[in-house]
Amino acid sequence: MPYLVNEKCIKCKFTDCVEVCPVDCFYEGENMLVINPDECIDCGVCEPECPIGAIISDTEDVGEKWLKLNQQYSEVWPNITLKKDAPNDAKDYEEETNKFEKYFSESPGGTDIVKNNNNEITEKRYEEKK
Ligand code: SF4
Ligand code: SF4
Numbered sequence: 001m002p003y004l005v006n007e008k009c010i011k012c013k014f015t016d017c018v019e020v021c022p023v024d025c026f027y028e029g030e031n032m033l034v035i036n037p038d039e040c041i042d043c044g045v046c047e048p049e050c051p052i053g054a055i056i057s058d059t060e061d062v063g064e065k066w067l068k069l070n071q072q073y074s075e076v077w078p079n080i081t082l083k084k085d086a087p088n089d090a091k092d093y094e095e096e097t098n099k100f101e102k103y104f105s106e107s108p109g110g111t112d113i114v115k116n117n118n119n120e121i122t123e124k125r126y127e128e129k130k
Contacts, residue, residue, distance in 0.1 A: 005056075006062065008052050012093055013086055026081070029106070029108060030107040
């Protein structure tokens with residue numbers, strides 16, 4: 001059973017999760033990430049990395065909503081494997097509820113600068129999947 005990203009990620013998007021994934025199965029929308037449930041190997045490594053508890057196991061009582069959302073958008077959004085800076089106002093949205101209804105965007109992630117683990121700026125936005 002795969003892990004999934006829920007609406008808590010919307011407008012937070014700290015991306016602490018992406019670099020630990022051994023199979024690079026995170027995908028980036030304009031204001032949240034999703035996991036491809038077919039690629040996730042259920043290792044659970046990413047779950048404790050998320051500072052706001054936005055990563056959940058498919059075994060939790062989440063219904064079909066987040067599974068469908070993760071499946072659908074991981075097929076159209078770009079892959080993301082490198083950590084980047086969170087939005088400046090991310091903290092303002094951490095505790096907010098019903099973020100999906102208020103803020104969800106179907107748009108794919110942008111093309112801004114990303115940083116690696118050594119805090120080096122790289123212009124490469126996405127790692128190509130092999
Ligand atoms: S559970 Fe493992 S494979 Fe699945 S998204 Fe998290 S780190 Fe990647
Ligand atoms: S660490 Fe959590 S909030 Fe941040 S991008 Fe990953 S799932 Fe979203």
